[in-house]
Every structure is written in C-alpha cells, then in structure tokens.
Amino acid sequence: MQENRVKKLIKSRVSLAPMAGITDYVLRSLIRKYSKTCLITTEMISSEFLAQTLQGRSGTEILKRDLNHSPISYQISGHKPHLMNLAAKTLSPTADMIDINMGCPVNKVVKGQDGCALMKNPNLASDLVKAVKDGTDKPVSVKFRLGYNTMNYVEFGQKMQEAGAEFITIHARTRSQMYSGKANWALVKSLKENVDIPVFVNGDITSIESAVEALEKSKADGVAIGRGALGDPTLLYRIERYLSNGEKLSEPDITEKMALLKLHLDEEIKLRGEITGIKFVRKFYPYYLSGFKNAKQLRTKLVVEEDYNTIIKTLNSLTSSPVL
Numbered sequence: 001m002q003e004n005r006v007k008k009l010i011k012s013r014v015s016l017a018p019m020a021g022i023t024d025y026v027l028r029s030l031i032r033k034y035s036k037t038c039l040i041t042t043e044m045i046s047s048e049f050l051a052q053t054l055q056g057r058s059g060t061e062i063l064k065r066d067l068n069h070s071p072i073s074y075q076i077s078g079h080k081p082h083l084m085n086l087a088a089k090t091l092s093p094t095a096d097m098i099d100i101n102m103g104c105p106v107n108k109v110v111k112g113q114d115g116c117a118l119m120k121n122p123n124l125a126s127d128l129v130k131a132v133k134d135g136t137d138k139p140v141s142v143k144f145r146l147g148y149n150t151m152n153y154v155e156f157g158q159k160m161q162e163a164g165a166e167f168i169t170i171h172a173r174t175r176s177q178m179y180s181g182k183a184n185w186a187l188v189k190s191l192k193e194n195v196d197i198p199v200f201v202n203g204d205i206t207s208i209e210s211a212v213e214a215l216e217k218s219k220a221d222g223v224a225i226g227r228g229a230l231g232d233p234t235l236l237y238r239i240e241r242y243l244s245n246g247e248k249l250s251e252p253d254i255t256e257k258m259a260l261l262k263l264h265l266d267e268e269i270k271l272r273g274e275i276t277g278i279k280f281v282r283k284f285y286p287y288y289l290s291g292f293k294n295a296k297q298l299r300t301k302l303v304v305e306e307d308y309n310t311i312i313k314t315l316n317s318l319t320s321s322p323v324l
C-alpha cells in the first residue's frame, strides 16, 4: 500500500538529487521548465537550523516553491529525533515528500552524527525515520550510500523500510570514497532485490547513455541526477523522454546554453538581488561553459565580474546571435 502511494506521486523514472548551495528554487524551476514530472529535491535543510530560525515562518528562500514544482521532496538532515519530527511538521504543508539525508560524507556533517554517519548507527537512523513519519502524513524517503567504511546498504535499506521509509535513493559509493572512483551501479541490484519500496540509483549519471547503463546494471526503478544537471537543466527531461519513447534529444548547443545561463542569472538576481545573485551564479560558469572554445579565459573573466551588462556582453561574445 505504501509503495503505491509513492508510485502514484512519482510518475517519472528520473529525479533531481539534492545538492546544497546548488538545487535552490531557481535551479529547481529551471529543471521543471523542461521535465514536468521528475521528482525534484531541495537542498538539505538542517533540522537544527529549522528549529532555531524557521519555526512557524513561511516564505523563506530555502522553502520557496511554485505549485508546478510538484512532485517535490524536501530533504532534512540531523540526528535528534525530536528536531527531525519538528522539521517534518514544519515542512509537511509545503512538501510532497520528506527525505532524510543519510549519505552526506562531509567531515563537518558526519562528526555531528548526521548524514552518512547514520549508516554506522542503523538503530538511530530507524528512530529518525519513525520520528519524521510521526510529524508528517506525506511519504518519507531516505538517501544513503553503499556504507560508511563497510558496505551495509542492503541490511540498512531493509531496516529503513521496516521503520516506514517508502522510497530510497542510493549513491553507489561508500562514505570513504567521498566522490572518488566510479559509482558502482551493479551493487545496487542486491538492494533492489531485497526491498519492496522503489529504489533510485545515483552517482555519475551524466547522459542518456549512462542512465540506461545504470538502470540495466542496478535494476533500479529510476535514476537520480546531481552534477550532470549542472550547466544542462535539460538533461533530466532528455533522459525521461528517452526512457519513455526512445527519442534521443540532443544536448543544448552553445546558443541555447548561453540563453539558459542568462535565464539562470536573471532568476537568481530576482531571488537574491543583483549583487548576491551575480556572486551566486559564479559557481555555475564552469559547467555552462565547459567544452567551448576559450572557456577557461572567459570563466576567469566572469568569476570576478560584478557588472551585469559586462557579463551579458561577454556571454554574447560567445555566440553569433545575442543572448536576449
């Protein structure tokens, strides 16, 4: 019964993986401009932070969503059941699903017992799922890795399912691997065979071809895309389209990419104001410009540029037709 609830919510086999400082309201909207059905996920929201600053307030930038963002999952992090319960209660009216971060490998996060450290403490992880479920009537999902040092992802996934998790995203690396090596999609198959809830495979899926290979090797229900969407917000839609009807849409060309970058910049400025918006977008330049002639020189110029008109002029210099 629980599985049907998530299957009803998620019609697509593609989702946007959460990325702190990246999958903000603007990027989520850009993804949705193309894919109308993929699951999109917010950046991780700390339950401690929510409890301290957001309790009872709405309209805050991190929580912002549009109606057409559904299905949207809000990801929370933490290790204290009462704070995770409070976070679930706070986000429940806005979210279609609540995801718990059990995969973040960053030192600062795992030192505090959050993120992937929870894979070393399955009983606490299980209590967190239960606490979050007590705070929301929306489906609760978990995102984790293959393990911390040792690979315990099959037993861990089963335990999360028993606790009430209704959906899993698995990044096919261990915590000790951080982001090195290659994600091992084939290992995910044993998780898929041992749980009844939907499983999406994640890690290094950056093209239609790699999505197909990851699905074949893992037998997962779908793919979660993180870094592959950087500089190409059409990727999720293109994968979705291929999986549904075999049509291979081509990557955006340079003119389309510059138009997308300009839109990204304009929307961040609308959200954050000109100075902060311009600074925020700097991290995206390498991705949008990757593979283009003179990309390095342009990037070096753009990441320090503060004037909006000069940025647009620089982007226009890359294409024959101006970026409107």
Ligand SMILES: Cc1cc2nc3c(=O)[nH]c(=O)nc-3n(C[C@H](O)[C@H](O)[C@H](O)COP(=O)(O)O)c2cc1C
Pocket (backbone or CB within 6 Å): 017, 018, 019, 020, 021, 022, 043, 044, 075, 101, 102, 103, 104, 143, 171, 202, 203, 204, 205, 224, 225, 226, 227, 228
């Ligand atoms: C900059 C950055 C921020 C991330 N932030 C989060 C996060 O907030 N929560 C989370 O579960 N994973 C986070 N991740 C991990 C991604 O969701 C994903 O699991 C990982 O990047 C592997 O997938 P990919 O190869 O498709 O990027 C982050 C990754 C990056 C690169």
